[in-house]
Amino acid sequence: MKTGLAVFLTFVCLCSYSIAEEVCPLPASVKIGEHPKADVPFNLEALKSKWRNRITAIKASGILPVIDIESSFNPGKMNARDFARQMDDNGAALVAFSPQIGDGEYQKSKTLWSDASRRAMNIDPCRYIPVTTAGIYPAWTENPDEFLTATIKKAGEDRYPLLGEFEFRHYVSPRQDKRGETWRDVTIPLNSPVGVRLFEYAATSGIPFEIHYEVEDALLPPLEEMLSRYPKAKVIWCHLGQVRYAARAKKYGPDYVRKLIETYPNLYFDLAFGDGNSLYKPSGEYHARVWELSTGTVKKEWAALIADHPWRFLAALDLGGDRMDDLPKDIRVLRKFIGDLPSNVQEIVAYKAAWKLLFNEEI
Numbered sequence: 001m002k003t004g005l006a007v008f009l010t011f012v013c014l015c016s017y018s019i020a021e022e023v024c025p026l027p028a029s030v031k032i033g034e035h036p037k038a039d040v041p042f043n044l045e046a047l048k049s050k051w052r053n054r055i056t057a058i059k060a061s062g063i064l065p066v067i068d069i070e071s072s073f074n075p076g077k078m079n080a081r082d083f084a085r086q087m088d089d090n091g092a093a094l095v096a097f098s099p100q101i102g103d104g105e106y107q108k109s110k111t112l113w114s115d116a117s118r119r120a121m122n123i124d125p126c127r128y129i130p131v132t133t134a135g136i137y138p139a140w141t142e143n144p145d146e147f148l149t150a151t152i153k154k155a156g157e158d159r160y161p162l163l164g165e166f167e168f169r170h171y172v173s174p175r176q177d178k179r180g181e182t183w184r185d186v187t188i189p190l191n192s193p194v195g196v197r198l199f200e201y202a203a204t205s206g207i208p209f210e211i212h213y214e215v216e217d218a219l220l221p222p223l224e225e226m227l228s229r230y231p232k233a234k235v236i237w238c239h240l241g242q243v244r245y246a247a248r249a250k251k252y253g254p255d256y257v258r259k260l261i262e263t264y265p266n267l268y269f270d271l272a273f274g275d276g277n278s279l280y281k282p283s284g285e286y287h288a289r290v291w292e293l294s295t296g297t298v299k300k301e302w303a304a305l306i307a308d309h310p311w312r313f314l315a316a317l318d319l320g321g322d323r324m325d326d327l328p329k330d331i332r333v334l335r336k337f338i339g340d341l342p343s344n345v346q347e348i349v350a351y352k353a354a355w356k357l358l359f360n361e362e363i
Ligand SMILES: [Zn+2]
Pocket: 165, 211, 212, 238, 239
């Protein structure tokens, strides 16, 4: 029985691999950071036709395609061919990929912008959606105003379809906690002048942006203030249901998120979070609150909320420069989550909602 299942799964996997590869050949084995840049402005119409074919091919192989709306990469470390293989083997249709500027690079020349998305698009235009430079330490957190100015200039000139992720409030990540790194404890008020400028730009340009914003009661009023001041700004609040300190977040839960969604028409959430066993060590709490810990299934209130508003929830993996090999593991958690939703919304959440948000059309 077990052998039969293994043979079947191997067949499904190889099948998806070959069909997806026929549409999108594997790129050369190169580090993205060393590759020449694609021309800009990006020709989104031509890219969309490649992306659409890839989605169709994965779907035809019997696998639910996934668009990952929120991941970042270290251009110097990432091997494009190895990563493409991981994507094909796991039905990851597209990754919206944002380049990171490392600490060393920033300290050397105070770099505020990375063209690595252009390099990535030149080597593998079939698998990536270009995203502006990740709003993380140190370029964004040390110099938010100038970082945003650089981002806005390039987003318009080069025609990026998505901005971010901008860290406005970020605790140390589990990996950084392990390494004893505390510099990522970030606070930039959302309603500060730089936040206002970002919301204003998003509202006038129509380009969506992503925020990392830890869940704390005190942070919710400024968020609602900005959402009501800028109803046309399309905001993706990353990491649905990720609460690292329950005592600081008494108001947040499926009812509160439902109220936000029903009040603010341009608020979206991404689904990048750990599995039910994922422990946030600094607080000692299981921070992915969407899971029922006793059964490992999605809590019914969260599933009901998503079933009622599926276009507002976006699949995401949150890969980063220090965890590029986590794709198979992370997409398993994501597929488990999507699999617990009603079947009529699974495709929407997996890739259709992302397509509609980015390109204002249905796929
Ligand atoms: Zn984040």
